[in-house]
Amino acid sequence: MDALVSLSKRRGFIFQSSEIYGGTGSCWDYGPVGIELKQNIKRVWWRDYIQRRPDMMGLDASILMHPTVWKASGHVDHFTDPMVDCLECRRRFRADKVDETPWVHYCPATKGNKFTIPAGEPCRHCGVSRTLCPECGKGELTPPRQFNLMFKTFMGPVEEDASLTYLRPETAQGIFVNFDNVLQSMRRKLPFGIGQIGKAFRNEITPGNFIFRTREFEQMEIEYFVNPLETVEGRPADEYWHERWIEDSMAWFRRYGLSEENLRLREHEADELAHYAKRTADIEYRFPIGWSELMGIANRTDFDLKQHAKFSGKTLTYFDEERKEHVVPYVIEPSAGVDRALLAFLADAYREEEVRGEKRVVLRFHPELAPLKVAVLPLLKKREDIVRTAHAIRDELSKEWTVVYDDTAAIGRLYRRQDEVGTPYCVTVDVQTVGDQAKGEVGDGKVTIRDRDSMEQIRVPLTALGSVFRELLGGGAWASVASRFERKGEG
Numbered sequence: 001m002d003a004l005v006s007l008s009k010r011r012g013f014i015f016q017s018s019e020i021y022g023g024t025g026s027c028w029d030y031g032p033v034g035i036e037l038k039q040n041i042k043r044v045w046w047r048d049y050i051q052r053r054p055d056m057m058g059l060d061a062s063i064l065m066h067p068t069v070w071k072a073s074g075h076v077d078h079f080t081d082p083m084v085d086c087l088e089c090r091r092r093f094r095a096d097k098v099d100e101t102p103w104v105h106y107c108p109a110t111k112g113n114k115f116t117i118p119a120g121e122p123c124r125h126c127g128v129s130r131t132l133c134p135e136c137g138k139g140e141l142t143p144p145r146q147f148n149l150m151f152k153t154f155m156g157p158v159e160e161d162a163s164l165t166y167l168r169p170e171t172a173q174g175i176f177v178n179f180d181n182v183l184q185s186m187r188r189k190l191p192f193g194i195g196q197i198g199k200a201f202r203n204e205i206t207p208g209n210f211i212f213r214t215r216e217f218e219q220m221e222i223e224y225f226v227n228p229l230e231t232v233e234g235r236p237a238d239e240y241w242h243e244r245w246i247e248d249s250m251a252w253f254r255r256y257g258l259s260e261e262n263l264r265l266r267e268h269e270a271d272e273l274a275h276y277a278k279r280t281a282d283i284e285y286r287f288p289i290g291w292s293e294l295m296g297i298a299n300r301t302d303f304d305l306k307q308h309a310k311f312s313g314k315t316l317t318y319f320d321e322e323r324k325e326h327v328v329p330y331v332i333e334p335s336a337g338v339d340r341a342l343l344a345f346l347a348d349a350y351r352e353e354e355v356r357g358e359k360r361v362v363l364r365f366h367p368e369l370a371p372l373k374v375a376v377l378p379l380l381k382k383r384e385d386i387v388r389t390a391h392a393i394r395d396e397l398s399k400e401w402t403v404v405y406d407d408t409a410a411i412g413r414l415y416r417r418q419d420e421v422g423t424p425y426c427v428t429v430d431v432q433t434v435g436d437q438a439k440g441e442v443g444d445g446k447v448t449i450r451d452r453d454s455m456e457q458i459r460v461p462l463t464a465l466g467s468v469f470r471e472l473l474g475g476g477a478w479a480s481v482a483s484r485f486e487r488k489g490e491g
């Protein structure tokens with residue numbers, strides 16, 4: 001994790017929010033490279049799930065909603081975590097997580113020496129287990145109290161109870177309250193889904209582990225409405241579609257580069273199921289902090305639509321033409337965090353390799369996710385014709401892709417820099433490309449393309465650059481493209 005945090009800062013992926021004021025500890029800012037990666041994740045998600053599927057539609061609901069939404073959804077009463085405070089240092093912990101962190105101990109068997117003991121283990125010297133504050137090792141902890149995780153704010157200029165509202169803790173409710181609007185305006189038949197990408201806010205008691213748990217984050221959520229009276233392939237429609245969404249979501253993360261061995265499915269036990277859920281399965285990823293939730297796929301039954309119908313007094317049903325009756329649809333909810341997905345893609349792509357006796361750090365991003373697609377590098381920055389050609393290539397390619405120009409170091413260094421941000425291809429313009437007028441030499445009009453993963457290089461005519469990158473960045477294999485061009489050694 002330390003390597004990822006340091007690389008992220010050094011190479012413009014992620015910075016701590018308000019760093020010049022000491023930072024906030026729970027909020028992060030995406031830099032020029034990080035925002036490209038984040039946008040790419042959201043773009044492929046939207047394209048795969050909203051644009052390409054005939055049964056899906058998009059939505060962008062507001063973050064501030066009517067406060068009764070959160071009464072109806074159960075968040076005002078149930079969206080809480082148990083919290084304990086240290087009476088000495090005043091730090092706060094989630095009561096259910098306090099034994100999952102290493103703890104500080106002043107051991108009486110060693111004249112009060114200070115030790116930091118691994119989470120959940122007793123002291124090797126005196127044998128006692130943790131009872132005091134794990135951070136300061138001195139204070140008693142208070143009994144657990146329930147703490148609501150929603151951020152409160154006031155709508156309008158008067159700070160009074162009547163104008164109290166909340167920053168949404170999930171994007172889902174914006175979809176439920178618009179169910180009838182979408183149904184009526186888009187004239188849909190069940191099953192259909194509504195997807196949304198947007199910010200959510202939770203006043204987490206213990207945020208941390210970089211962007212894994214933050215107080216402000218983004219979600220990519222789908223509410224997929226199914227007819228509970230129907231069966232599909234001999235199973236109730238909600239159970240059938242739940243299974244389909246679990247498989248689909250797993251396949252999606254694999255398609256964009258997460259390794260099989262770092263992904264697993266975890267079913268929620270009956271006693272951990274949310275009050276609205278019939279079944280929930282989490283996709284877990286082996287993050288640098290261990291196996292943890294990447295996304296959840298829940299069968300929320302008809303709970304949300306019924307609650308909103310009850311609290312709003314509006315009918316939120318679907319008319320089943322075949323059976324001539326009104327039904328409240330069941331909902332399958334695949335819900336992923338954008339930031340958590342980004343952390344998983346970053347961790348999975350990260351490699352430290354040895355190349356010709358030197359360490360190479362490379363991010364092997366899927367080409368569709370790679371923040372920068374091509375870097376154009378002039379071999380000699382003093383040669384005006386080389387620099388001009390390189391700029392012209394960048395300008396042309398950037399009509400279709402995110403492309404950068406860099407001439408601030410020697411070529412080997414420039415390649416390593418691009419490896420570190422995961423740029424799949426570099427284009428180098430050299431003397432051979434433009435020739436040498438003084439010597440009366442004419443250029444061959446070819447540039448070198450270098451592949452990030454194999455480090456192989458090929459010579460490609462300038463006129464073919466567009467079509468070659470369309471093929472490579474559109475999923476074409478390097479080996480097949482490279483076989484058609486003149487090879488050059490590794491770069």
Ligand code: GAP
Pocket residue numbers: 169170171172202204211212213214215216217218219221293294295296333335336337338339340341
């Ligand atoms: N609407 C259902 C829902 O919000 P959730 O499991 O609480 O379910 C869904 O959240 C996803 O949102 C999680 O799997 C995770 O990827 C992301 N997420 C939740 N809390 C987060 C936090 N504090 N920081 C970053 N991501 C978070």
